[in-house]
Amino acid sequence: MSHLQPPNEPNDPNSGDGAARRGRSGSPEPDTPGQPGTSAPPEHRASARRGAAWARVVIPALVIVAWLVGAAIGGPYFGKVSEVSSNDSTAYLPTSAEATQVQNRLPEFLGDDAIPAVVVITGEQKLTKEQLHTLADLATGLGDLPEVSGAVSPPIPSEDGRAVEIFVPLDADADVDAAVEALRSELASTLPADLTSYVTGPAGFLGDLVEAFGGIDTLLLLVAIAAVFVILVIVYRSPLLPLIVLSTSLFALCVALLTVWWLAKAGVVLLSGQTQGILFILVIGAATDYSLLYVSRYREALRDHHGRWEATREAWRGSVGAITASGSTVIAGLLCLLLSELASNRDLGPIAAIGIVFAMLAALTFLPALLMACGRTAFWPRRPHVLAAGAAGEQSDAHLPTKGVWARLPAFVQRRHRPVWITVVVLLLGACVGLGQLKAEGVPQSDLVLGASEARAGQEALAEHFPGGSGSPVYVITSADDLQEVAGVLLTDDDIGAVSVAAAESPSGSAPVTTDGVQPAGPPGSPAPDPTVSHGDVLLQATLTVAADSAAAGDVVRDLRAELGDRAQIGGVSATDVDSNDASIRDRTLIIPIVLVVILGILMLLLRSVVAPLMLIGTVVLSFGATLGIAALVFNHVFHMPGADPAVPLFGFVFLVALGIDYNIFLMTRVREESVRHGTHAGIGRGLAITGGVITSAGLVLAATFAALSVIPILFLVQIAFIVAFGVLLDTLLVRSILVPALGHQFGRHLWWPSKKITD
Incomplete structure (x- = not known):
């Protein structure tokens, strides 16, 4: 695995490498107060040693217990999310939207605030008088259902006489999914066998949408966890370590969900099915990525130190900077969504940011405590052994890979950097051509749910026998x-x-x-x-x-x-779609440039450079354009999708740019550190070689977790799953591994301008 840490100066006594050098030299840091050579009384030194030993046991134990309690409390909330979530599109419009203002006033004219369901009943032939009489009785019976609020209309025959429609107002305070299911069950049990019924209209589509989101709590988590577990087993070739990393991700998710649930309960944020799904995937993916970085550092620290405490301290010091900087960048990008007009977009920002916060906390507290408790046993059967005396020193290459792709690729990129970056840029620009075919102006509500949909089938039957807009x-x-x-x-x-x-x-x-x-x-x-x-x-x-x-x-x-x-x-429904699409287009036009500026500023502060951040932003934007170009071709010509919501490019951009920069932070912080010691060109090669394995593993994990979103049959989530998974793989395997190092060699020491202390 690779060796990642934030850029510390070579002589910084507080840096991870400073601690490592002291460990490697055979002079462990004193565990007692004072400096070596002080003449503290023996009884004081013994007391200090006992206190330090006590703290090394109690502190990790308290951390583990705290997370166990948090997970035990938060775990049951997976089954209670529906109590605080809503999938009503009108609820996410800004209060200033015309459709929202009309929706708020409808009870003044129509009475109770109800969700209309349209029951369409069709026959193979023209309906007889007896059938119409039966349907009239059926409509009267539907009014007795507890989920119905208000008067049910009598059956309205179509002009061709082969169908009737019945308008059923459902209680807006009831569980829409359960109400629609009860209505469908009642129709199935009472309708004559020669007639076919459909429940459609706003209530029917909302019921189908809620049902489709029903797999988030179980199916989505199982698929995501299974995918991550397989990757971790392949990466670590250990039965225990993947379980430790996965438990870190799941505990982070439990506590994040607990926090979000109560915020939604209090009305601070609005939680929807798609936001819930993204939260689950983002926390699992991010927590696993941060855990991979810490585990890599801990493995290397165990090769430098005999004791678990010293190894944990060095690994934590070496990883906290990179993890905090990367997580903060993602959080900053997500919080830019607070500028959105649509509540569904606006509330995703803080909800996802809360998830990232707990992902970082779990990776920097719960995971170190677990690994310290397990020690080298966590890596069984490939336990790391302490390097022999003299095998590691300040200029040692002990942690550089000696075989495999990450041992050969850095030298190849350095030798051929100009043709390499030109070739990659041309390929990415070619993929960007497909951007013109991306249809992201909105899709019909009937196309939101993939696969079978009774509401969609009912809408088709309605359009065949009645005016297409009946019921809405x-x-x-x-x-x-x-x-x-x-x-x-x-x-x-x-x-x-x-x-x-x-x-x-x-x-x-x-x-x-x-x-x-x-x-x-x-x-x-x-x-x-x-x-x-x-x-x-x-x-x-x-x-x-x-x-x-x-x-x-x-x-x-x-x-x-x-x-x-x-x-x-x-x-109405049509006006809500118009206002939602207009708000989404406005959001992406405003927020995308702001995200770029915010992340650019963070990178400049982190890398203490102007050129390197501009280069990184440029490569990530190019990668994003290529991803959307490929996605447009796949959506249109492979999956034959009807289009995309205007928010799809915005969400894809926020996730890909924030997460793409995430991996570049892991790479470039190490490159800068190595460049301070060895010069820019050598630093780029060493940084790429050391970080290559762990960052690629992290990219595969994140791509797999986002790909798991595609198991939920919602068009929006399937498209986001493809865009983010493909984009992360493109950024991890091509942009970060080849294009960024090649461009770094092209710029040379100018990469760190205005800094002058780093040479070529």
């Missing part, structure tokens, strides 16, 4: 004085099939509106009901002829807003 109308709030004028504008739109106004006196709760005014909704000759008026406003409901979640529906909303201006507010 466009809501228009306007002044009562402008009712007829606004209704006239709606009726002139070719994509709107019908317009009604909310009316409490109407049997159905609404009455049709035509160019002649509000029409009776009851028997012939009955008077037209008065519209429901709230604060001088009325609610119009426009049924679209196209699917409510289609691009055409979004165009209708945009055209209506442009034509009606301040005279009306427009909401």
Whole structure:
């Protein structure tokens, strides 16, 4: 494994190498207060030794117990996440969004705050009178379900007579997934065998979405843990060490989830299924990566020291700087998401940052305590042995690999650095060409869930027999004085099939509106009901002829807003999609440059250079562009995906840039340290050789954990899984291993400008 530590000056007595040199020289650091050679009384020295020995046992034990308690408390919260999470897209819009304002006012006109479910029932032939009578009784029975809030509409036949639709309002405070499942079970048990039913509409799609996220607590964790365990067994070839590293990651996740759960419970953050999945993967991947770095340092320290305490102290000193700097960079990038307008994006920042904090803490406290307790046994059957006297000194190459790819690659890159970096840059630029094919303007709600979806099948049946927007109308709030004028504008739109106004006196709760005014909704000759008026406003409901979640529906909303201006507010499913996509596009346009500037500043402070950070940022951006280009080709021509959410490039950028810089920090801090001692060119080769194995292993672990997201059948998560997994592998195996060292050789000592104390 490799030898990683932050850049310390060669003569720094507090550096990891300073401690190592003292251990290697055969003069261990004193465990008692005072300096060597002091004449403390023997009884004082004995007491100090007993106190130090006591502390070496008690402190690690207390750390282990503290993490065990935290994990024991946090573990049960895996089964309680649904209590504080929400997948309602409207809840994530900013309060200033027009769709949000309309959604908040709907109860004023429609009564109880309910989630509409659309039941579509179809037959192979035209429905008979007996069947219609049976369906009317069925609709009445659905109103008796405890999950139903409000009146269930009578069956509404289609023009072709082969289908009916029933509008069922579900209690917004109920478990939507359970409510939809109860509705589907009731239909399956009471519906005649020659008829087929579907539950669709906003409630149906939300139920399918929640069901798809149901595998996060079990399937996602099992797949991620299994993938990480296999990689760790291959890397360490030890049965015990992978379990120690995995327990570190899982304990970090338990405590992070406990913290996030209570913050969500208090309303400080908003937790969704996709945020939960990303949190799980990010904590497992990051904690494992940081653990790999510490284990590498601890293995080397055990070769320099006989005692566990001295080895632990040296390993901790040598790894704390790199782990803290890398984790802080990721946290800074994630917190930039606080600038997002969408709550789903904004809340991911602090939630994921909390996960990274506990990943770092676990790797720097719980893992060292466990390894100190196990000592060399943790590495069985390949226990590290102390180097023979004289085998290691200040200029020793004892920790450099002598065989394998990391022994040969540094010399090759140094000899051929110019053609190497030119070739890699050309390849990456070629991959960036695919960026033009990335369709990230939003996808229909019906395409969010991959695989079978009853709501999607119901939407298709609905579009076959009814206007495509049935059950998901466009809501228009306007002044009562402008009712007829606004209704006239709606009726002139070719994509709107019908317009009604909310009316409490109407049997159905609404009455049709035509160019002649509000029409009776009851028997012939009955008077037209008065519209429901709230604060001088009325609610119009426009049924679209196209699917409510289609691009055409979004165009209708945009055209209506442009034509009606301040005279009306427009909401509903279609308007929510429009506002969400607009907010996501605004977020990525604003946040991506800010993330670059923040990380660039951190790198300049860390490396004490201007050129090296600019080079690293440039390579990571190039890697990100190539990743998105390849992803666009794969999404369009291999998986034939319908497009992507506008937030996909933003999330991919934040994760890839933050994590890509993470690995470059591990590399460049060691390169700078070696360059101070040996010069830039030798330092680059030594840094690459020493860090190559552990960073590549860390990259494989992170790619495997993010790839595990693809087991959740949600389009957004599958796309993020591919982008991050592929991007991490590209950055780890090509950019960090070849391009960055080659460019470093090209710049030479100018890489560290304005510093002048590092030579070529």
